[in-house]
Amino acid sequence: MRRVLLLEDADWGGVQTITQTLVSALSNHGWSITCLNWRQTSWTQLAHHARASNVLLASHNFGPTYAGVALKALSGKPLISWVHGPLQPVLRTANSSWLKKSWLHLLYRQVDAFVSVSRTTEASLLDFMRGLGSHHPTSHVIPNGLAPLPPGQPLHVHAGHGGDTGIEPLLLGLIGRLALEKRPGFAMETLRLLPDNAQLGIVGEGPLHRQMVHEGMDLLQQGRLHFLGKHPSGASLYTPWNMTLITSRYEGCPMTALESMACGVPCVAVPIPAMRELLDRDAPYLLARGETPAALAEAVIMVMSLPQKQVQSDIARLVARHSVDNFCQRWQEVLNAC
Numbered sequence: 001m002r003r004v005l006l007l008e009d010a011d012w013g014g015v016q017t018i019t020q021t022l023v024s025a026l027s028n029h030g031w032s033i034t035c036l037n038w039r040q041t042s043w044t045q046l047a048h049h050a051r052a053s054n055v056l057l058a059s060h061n062f063g064p065t066y067a068g069v070a071l072k073a074l075s076g077k078p079l080i081s082w083v084h085g086p087l088q089p090v091l092r093t094a095n096s097s098w099l100k101k102s103w104l105h106l107l108y109r110q111v112d113a114f115v116s117v118s119r120t121t122e123a124s125l126l127d128f129m130r131g132l133g134s135h136h137p138t139s140h141v142i143p144n145g146l147a148p149l150p151p152g153q154p155l156h157v158h159a160g161h162g163g164d165t166g167i168e169p170l171l172l173g174l175i176g177r178l179a180l181e182k183r184p185g186f187a188m189e190t191l192r193l194l195p196d197n198a199q200l201g202i203v204g205e206g207p208l209h210r211q212m213v214h215e216g217m218d219l220l221q222q223g224r225l226h227f228l229g230k231h232p233s234g235a236s237l238y239t240p241w242n243m244t245l246i247t248s249r250y251e252g253c254p255m256t257a258l259e260s261m262a263c264g265v266p267c268v269a270v271p272i273p274a275m276r277e278l279l280d281r282d283a284p285y286l287l288a289r290g291e292t293p294a295a296l297a298e299a300v301i302m303v304m305s306l307p308q309k310q311v312q313s314d315i316a317r318l319v320a321r322h323s324v325d326n327f328c329q330r331w332q333e334v335l336n337a338c
Contacts, residue, residue, distance in 0.1 A: 003032040004335060005053040005071075007046075007064040009039065013177060014255035015084050017233060018117075019059045021147045025328035031335075038067035050075040055338045058082060061114070061125075069110040078112040078338040085117075085252040086124035086274070093181050093249065104128070113138040115334060117253035120273040140334050144253040145327025146262050146319060152234015157201055157226070157241075170198040170304065173241035173265075175256050176248075178206030186247035186270070188216050189293035191224060194300060200245075201226045203237060238263040243303060245296070246275060253278065258322055261315040268299050282318040283311070 004026070008019055023033050034049050050056060050071040056079045058064035065081045072079045091101065108114075108129060114137055116122035122141050129137075157171060174187045184202065191200045202212075202225070209227070219225035231237055237259070238244060244260040246269035251257075257267040257278060269275040271287045279286045285302060288295040303311065 001030060001032050002055070002335065003034065003053045004055050004057050005046075005049045005077075006033055006035045006057045006059060007038045007067050007071075008035055008059040009037065009063055015060055017255050018084075018144050019082075021145060021324060022328070022331060024147065025145070025324055026331065026335075029328060029332065031332075038064055046071055047074050050077055053077055055080060055335055057335075060084060061087070061108075065111065066107065069107055072110060079110065080113045080115060080334065080338065081108075081111045083114055083116045083121055083125055083252070086121050086250050087128050088124045089250040090181075091128075101128075108137065111137045112338060113140065113334065115140045115142050115331075117142065117144050118274050118277055120277050121252045138337075140330075142327065142330045142334070143322060144255060144258060145324040146258050146322045147324045149233075149235045149259060149262060152236035153232050155203070155228065155231055155236045155240055157228070167197050170194065170300075171241045172198060172200045172300070173203065173238065173244045173260075174200060174247070175203045175237055175244060175260075177204050178202070178208040178212060180208065181249050182206075183247045183249055184208055184212055185215065186293060186296070187245050188212060188219065188225065190245065190247070190296045190300070191219060193294055193297035196222075196224070198300075199224045199226065201228050201241065203228045203231050205230055235263050238265045241265055243268050243300065245300075246270065247296070248272065251275060258319065262319045264312060264315070266303055266311055266315060268296065268303055270296060279318070283314040 006023065023035060026033055036046060036049060038046065056068050056071055056077050058068040058079065058081045061081045061083045068079045114125060116125060119141055122139055126139065174184060176182050178184045187200060191198055216225045243266045244256065246254060246257055246267060250272055251274040253274065257269065260267040266286060268286050270291045275287060285306065288299040
């Protein structure tokens with residue numbers, strides 16, 4: 001039995017979901033996985049488990065990888081860093097200094113292998129790592145896998161007609177942290193360009209919540225905008241909606257999109273590189289033609305006009321390529337190679 005020490009951060013949204021999926025899948029295939037939150041575990045315990053493991057796996061290429069590098073130095077065990085989003089846009093959004101970038105260059109020299117969730121993510125990482133000189137860690141791309149979703153707790157969704165149009169409402173969902181990189185205000189502007197029967201439910205919290213309430217007061221009063229707060233993971237996050245929206249500045253391989261489509265709910269997105277990579281092959285009509293609220297609103301209307309059978313067939317084919325079995329097999333290949 002091969003032993004893996006997985007260094008993780010708790011409550012990291014989609015990263016936490018896919019980490020749990022990997023742990024469960026590997027455990028079912030006979031791997032011994034020790035999961036430790038590197039922030040909440042003493043260094044004595046971390047070092048003990050590192051020495052008893054065959055491989056160190058950092059669940060993210062920032063904090064967990066910092067801890068992983070230190071534990072590699074103590075234990076001599078190989079370190080894999082899991083990269084969930086394009087590094088360059090993340091650093092730009094955070095206004096990272098040259099000192100932070102230099103630190104990351106130094107840190108990444110110690111990593112034995114990187115696993116990126118998409119080609120988009122890998123390309124950004126490799127571009128950043130050009131400054132590493134002759135040291136080139138092994139790089140792999142393993143798209144996220146989908147485990148069966150539990151039903152989840154019921155989500156109360158207001159389904160009034162909005163504007164008293166007398167026609168069935170068009171219910172749109174936005175699920176995720178209300179933060180700058182997710183551009184939740186973009187979805188709100190998209191809503192303004194849709195017919196009066198369209199409503200937007202926002203599931204999640206974050207630093208932009210108060211600003212969005214202020215800017216969307218008219219939509220709230222019209223019954224077209226609903227802030228639903230945090231909600232436990234499960235199919236109930238997605239099944240109330242006609243479709244979900246992705247408005248992010250950047251993504252890696254978003255679990256929100258995959259989970260939504262696994263529930264049979266189309267996910268309409270702005271055409272950022274990661275979403276083109278995910279959708280172009282099977283359902284390109286789920287991509288807006290441009291990165292504007294008007295283009296996203298046009299895509300929503302077009303998807304509603306398509307035959308439901310065609311849309312369901314296309315998203316089912318996409319979901320099948322993200323099976324948890326394939327995901328687990330590819331991860332086992334990487335772990336066995338270390």
